[in-house]
Amino acid sequence: QMTQSPSSLSAFVGDRVTITCRASRYIKINLNWYQHKPGKAPKLLIAAASGLQSGVPSRFTGNGSGTDFTLTISSLQPEDFATYYCQQSYGHPTTFGQGTKVQIK
Amino acid sequence: QVQLEQSGAEVKKPGASVRVSCKASGYTFTGYYIHWVRQAPGQGLEWMGFINPNSSLTYFAQRFQGRVTLTRDTSISTAYMDVITLRSDDTAFYYCARGDCTGGNCLKLDNWGQGSLITVSS
Numbered sequence: 068q069m070t071q072s073p074s075s076l077s078a079f080v081g082d083r084v085t086i087t088c089r090a091s092r093y094i095k096i097n098l099n100w101y102q103h104k105p106g107k108a109p110k111l112l113i114a115a116a117s118g119l120q121s122g123v124p125s126r127f128t129g130n131g132s133g134t135d136f137t138l139t140i141s142s143l144q145p146e147d148f149a150t151y152y153c154q155q156s157y158g159h160p161t162t163f164g165q166g167t168k169v170q171i172k
Numbered sequence: 173q174v175q176l177e178q179s180g181a182e183v184k185k186p187g188a189s190v191r192v193s194c195k196a197s198g199y200t201f202t203g204y205y206i207h208w209v210r211q212a213p214g215q216g217l218e219w220m221g222f223i224n225p226n227s228s229l230t231y232f233a234q235r236f237q238g239r240v241t242l243t244r245d246t247s248i249s250t251a252y253m254d255v256i257t258l259r260s261d262d263t264a265f266y267y268c269a270r271g272d273c274t275g276g277n278c279l280k281l282d283n284w285g286q287g288s289l290i291t292v293s294s
Contacts, residue, residue: 099280101217108267108284109209109217115275120282152217156279160233163209166216 069153071164077172082143086167088136088153097157098136100129103166104149113138114156143169174198176268176285183291184258192288194251194268201249202226205271205278208242208253211287212264222271222278223251258292265289 068091078084088098096116103109111120113129116136126141140147148171153164179193194206208220221232223242230242241254251268266288269281 097275097277097279101281103211103217108286109269109281110284111280111282114280114282150216154217154219154279154281156275156277158277159231159279161207161219161279163217163219 069155069162069164071151071153071167073167074165075168075170077170078143079172080143080145082172084140084143084169086138086151086153086169088131088138088164090134090136090155090157093133094155094157096132097155098129098131099154099156100127100138101152101154101163102147102149103152109152112151140169145171174270174283176270176283178266178268178285178288181289181291183293185294186259186292188258188292189254189256190258190290192253192255192266192268192290194253194285196249196251196270199270201244202246204273206242206244206251207269207271207279207281208240209267209269209281210264211267212261215264220253220266224278225251255290258290260292263290263292 098116100113101109117129128139150166150168175197177195205222207222225244244251268285270283271278272280272282
């Protein structure tokens with residue numbers, strides 16, 4: 068089971084934002100982060116806890132190992148307002164966190 | 173470039189069945205898993221299952237076992253998801269996603285289809 072916090076947050080453009088994901092058991096670094104905007108396909112941002120995917124801006128950073136992980140956006144941009152999900156890829160069945168909705172303040 | 177093109181929206185009555193297709197292009201279809209993920213209105217992402225197009229091996233989340241079938245046609249690089257005995261709470265966007273097997277377990281969902289809205293209503 069994956070637990071994200073907060074479930075939603077409001078922030079200004081330019082703010083630093085951190086989302087936390089906690090696994091109910093040890094998953095090494097087998098943790099991926101996705102961004103999902105309404106009406107669009109989810110997008111893989113970070114794999115294996117900290118591996119930034121090609122084309123993803125460097126303001127996105129992933130950290131953590133074991134059971135505790137974070138996704139940080141260093142300077143929030145207008146296009147970053149979306150829902151973010153973590154996913155454990157340690158084993159089957161894979162599971163997603165419940166999501167964190169990032170809204171404009 | 174990698175693309176996953178899904179079939180269109182459908183409206184079904186409770187108790188009916190639905191098939192969603194996912195046509196892959198831009199890569200070797202048999203080299204990556206195809207996963208299915210859904211999002212009900214106001215809810216988060218829910219993983220349903222995967223198929224290995226190379227072997228037809230499938231694996232499901234427990235709650236979908238017996239009601240969901242995954243198949244593929246390698247000749248046209250297309251995966252299919254069949255859901256039977258539809259209920260109103262099956263109303264959702266259904267996404268297919270490519271599972272990259274780098275690292276061994278094919279659970280990195282690196283490309284997604286556009287989603288197919290299935291509405292179940294009497």
